[in-house]
Amino acid sequence: MSEPIQIAVVGSGYVGLVAAMCFAEMGHSVICVDNDERKVAALQGGDTLIHENHLPQLLERYRNTKVRFMTDLGEATRSCQAIFVAVGTPQSETGDADLSYVEAVASEIARSINGYKVIIEKSTVPVYTNEWIRRVIERNGVARDAFDVVSNPEFLREGTAVEDFLHPDRIVIGADSERASALLSAIYAPLTEGEYYRRSDAIPGCCSTLKPPPLLLTSTKSAEIIKHASNAFLALKISFINAVSNLCEAADANVEQVAQGIGLDSRIGPKFLRPGIGYGGSCFPKDVAAFRSVAEQMGVDFSLLSEVEKINVNQKKRFLSKVRSALWTLRGKRLAVLGLAFKGDTDDIRESPAIDLVQMFLGEGCTIVAYDPAAMKRAEAELPPSIQMSYAAGVAEAAKDADALLILTDWQEFANMDLEQLREVMRYPIVIDGRNLYDPRHMIDNGFTYLSIGRPAATPIRETATLVI
Numbered sequence: 001m002s003e004p005i006q007i008a009v010v011g012s013g014y015v016g017l018v019a020a021m022c023f024a025e026m027g028h029s030v031i032c033v034d035n036d037e038r039k040v041a042a043l044q045g046g047d048t049l050i051h052e053n054h055l056p057q058l059l060e061r062y063r064n065t066k067v068r069f070m071t072d073l074g075e076a077t078r079s080c081q082a083i084f085v086a087v088g089t090p091q092s093e094t095g096d097a098d099l100s101y102v103e104a105v106a107s108e109i110a111r112s113i114n115g116y117k118v119i120i121e122k123s124t125v126p127v128y129t130n131e132w133i134r135r136v137i138e139r140n141g142v143a144r145d146a147f148d149v150v151s152n153p154e155f156l157r158e159g160t161a162v163e164d165f166l167h168p169d170r171i172v173i174g175a176d177s178e179r180a181s182a183l184l185s186a187i188y189a190p191l192t193e194g195e196y197y198r199r200s201d202a203i204p205g206c207c208s209t210l211k212p213p214p215l216l217l218t219s220t221k222s223a224e225i226i227k228h229a230s231n232a233f234l235a236l237k238i239s240f241i242n243a244v245s246n247l248c249e250a251a252d253a254n255v256e257q258v259a260q261g262i263g264l265d266s267r268i269g270p271k272f273l274r275p276g277i278g279y280g281g282s283c284f285p286k287d288v289a290a291f292r293s294v295a296e297q298m299g300v301d302f303s304l305l306s307e308v309e310k311i312n313v314n315q316k317k318r319f320l321s322k323v324r325s326a327l328w329t330l331r332g333k334r335l336a337v338l339g340l341a342f343k344g345d346t347d348d349i350r351e352s353p354a355i356d357l358v359q360m361f362l363g364e365g366c367t368i369v370a371y372d373p374a375a376m377k378r379a380e381a382e383l384p385p386s387i388q389m390s391y392a393a394g395v396a397e398a399a400k401d402a403d404a405l406l407i408l409t410d411w412q413e414f415a416n417m418d419l420e421q422l423r424e425v426m427r428y429p430i431v432i433d434g435r436n437l438y439d440p441r442h443m444i445d446n447g448f449t450y451l452s453i454g455r456p457a458a459t460p461i462r463e464t465a466t467l468v469i
């Protein structure tokens with residue numbers, strides 16, 4: 001049986017909170033520190049503050065017992081040997097990651113060190129950050145052998161973060177000392193040795209006692225690069241398929257068939273080949289920019305990443321043109337918008353292509369009635385209600401009298417709409433789908449003009465018959 005370990009997690013955002021809860025679920029005792037008193041009070045009271053599967057149950061089970069929330073980083077440092085740093089690394093104006101929060105945490109930890117500590121970077125940070133953390137701690141008078149800095153990147157997707165944490169494809173530990181890698185290996189032992197998956201109440205996922213996740217031990221710098229390179233590669237895959245989808249549109253081919261054809265090659269794989277309106281969220285846009293900036297600073301030409309970004313921006317412009325071409329003119333048109341979150345199953349609107357597009361349509365003089373199952377409250381701050389912008393309580397309400405309906409987020413609810421009702425309430429039965437949730441033939445059979453990404457436009461016979469699939 002693995003021994004429980006006292007762990008501190010600094011930061012209670014998506015990464016920190018999920019890590020804290022999952023470490024408790026793995027059997028450890030956790031102190032979760034945040035300098036925002038209101039956040040700490042909310043968490044102590046059982047409010048997760050974010051929409052994330054399994055998190056409410058885990059918080060209910062462990063709050064104020066195996067997971068304590070506090071604002072006092074000094075106390076947390078003194079009582080724990082492993083200190084995970086999961087504070088924000090926002091994007092600065094130049095595209096670099098702003099590491100001021102990481103630096104502030106490192107200085108504060110240094111002031112409270114009372115024995116050997118391992119400080120673990122969990123936030124996404126550029127290569128060499130571990131060295132800076134080390135320098136900051138040493139400058140505060142801490143002896144070199146009193147601590148180690150380790151990189152243990154996370155690969156969590158929002159919406160499935162808890163499952164991703166407990167059933168990871170791999171666990172990467174970048175450590176330059178044996179003492180530090182031994183502590184980290186012990187922390188993850190309940191997963192890597194399969195113990196966790198034997199439990200009858202384990203959260204289900206793809207790992208099992210027979211197939212526990214592999215642990216990859218690397219140097220600290222390699223681990224830092226693994227994190228940025230993974231996100232940049234996934235973003236590249238999305239931009240690649242989006243560029244291919246544009247070619248498919250020009251050639252009257254079907255990108256879904258093309259994606260299936262290339263994805264079946266085991267060297268390429270089928271995942272992250274879904275074309276759409278571009279990637280968004282709190283990670284990909286920021287991490288691609290930060291990785292490009294790191295390369296630039298180190299004198300390495302990585303202009304491939306600029307292309308990835310360019311394709312992503314253009315994808316939104318192309319969608320706007322698609323809507324314009326379907327409606328002829330945009331000014332004064334009433335558009336039903338389904339989806340504001342950057343992807344389905346989350347209320348997160350950070351860098352959401354849906355929000356950008358709504359802003360672009362408002363700029364063109366359209367009237368928007370939007371609906372999202374979870375993200376409307378957050379969206380109101382970016383898109384305040386006005387004569388032009390309003391929110392609906394459901395799909396049918398949003399679609400009422402609309403000149404066209406736009407699908408901007410891949411919520412399951414939008415893939416199962418009552419098409420008959422939709423056709424009846426809309427002014428014109430035109431659906432422009434930025435997420436390819438429907439089979440074009442099915443939409444034609446239901447009387448819709450249907451435009452999607454990288455597939456031939458589908459128009460019922462009574463208009464011009466243009467469907468060639």
Ligand code: UDX
Binds near residue numbers: 155272274276279284
């Ligand atoms: C991502 C990474 O997947 C995760 O490993 C990392 O730790 C954090 O960043 P997340 O931002 O939660 O996770 O979302 P993800 O599911 O990866 O999607 C990112 C964006 O890409 C979304 O806007 C999504 O709609 C888009 N996307 C994803 C596509 O357009 N096509 C795809 O095939 C996949």
